[in-house]
Amino acid sequence: MKYGFIGLGNMATAIIKGMCNSGDFQSNFIYGYNRTKAKTTKLATSYGIQATDSIEELMSHCDVIVLGVKPQMLPDVLPVVRTYLQEKHVIVSIAAGKNITYFQGYLSEVTPIIRVMPNINALIGASTSCYTASEQVPNTQLQLVTTLFETVGTIIEVPEHLFSIFATIGGASPAFTYMYIDALARAAVREGMPKNMALEIAANAVLGSAKMILQSQEHPWSLVDQVCSPGGTTIQGVSSLQSNHFETTIHDAVAAVTDKDRSLSK
Secondary structure: OOEEEEOOOHHHHHHHHHHHHHOOOOHHHEEEEOOOHHHHHHHHHHHOOEEOOOHHHHHHHOOEEEEOOOHHHHHHHHHHHHHOOOOOOEEEEOOOOOOHHHHHHHOOOOOOEEEEEOOHHHHHOOEEEEEEEOOOOOHHHHHHHHHHHHOOEEEEEOOHHHHHHHHHHHHHHHHHHHHHHHHHHHHHHHOOOOHHHHHHHHHHHHHHHHHHHHHHOOOHHHHHHHHOOOOOOHHHHHHHHHHOOHHHHHHHHHHHHHHHHHHHOO
8 A cells, every 4th residue: 555645744744754653654655745846855855755746646656645735725736636536546634624525526426535633743643633534435444544643643533523623622722732831831930930840840740630531530520629628729729710711711712713613614
């Protein structure tokens, strides 16, 4: 099986890096095309993938075609993809806001299409990704694609009608978490701690808290209660967050991203 990437931005680069470093994929079975040729050349030099000069060349060699272009570029790229589409091809999209029906409209209703949503943490092999697939995708090819994305983190199946929600809590939420970590660190700076020290402590505390939720199988509020001693210090901070609408602010942010993602599919 050979894999072709159309568009070699940060996300596609992270996926290619994960594939090459995993030992599960041969770099010479990975092909890349980018309209800026320097990106293709750089990746070919760094990871030993095959550089191609056109979408036609890439699709003639590959079985799995990963569309790594921005959503607004798809109307230009998809007609070219359709021109060179073969029965062997499986199309994988990582574009936000574009559902399977959208791709079927440009390609065909019988084209095997897998929609995947990774997040920025793929850059360090820690993405939280989800996928959904059209009914034309064979199980063997679906397994190959999920294995591909496991090289950059975890991946779960999510019904397509829930993709916009995943785009928020899986795709956009790292930005919220980065902001939270930075806010913790800046608050510590205000109290007298050096910023680098504060960032390291805050980031590791968030990492440990996430692991605690996943491994303890306890409800988050149960864990909150365990940290909050009667009349202690932590309950004062928790009460302050609640009185300042911490949860409502998060809910509003999730709604804003979800609404925007839904609008992209119209």
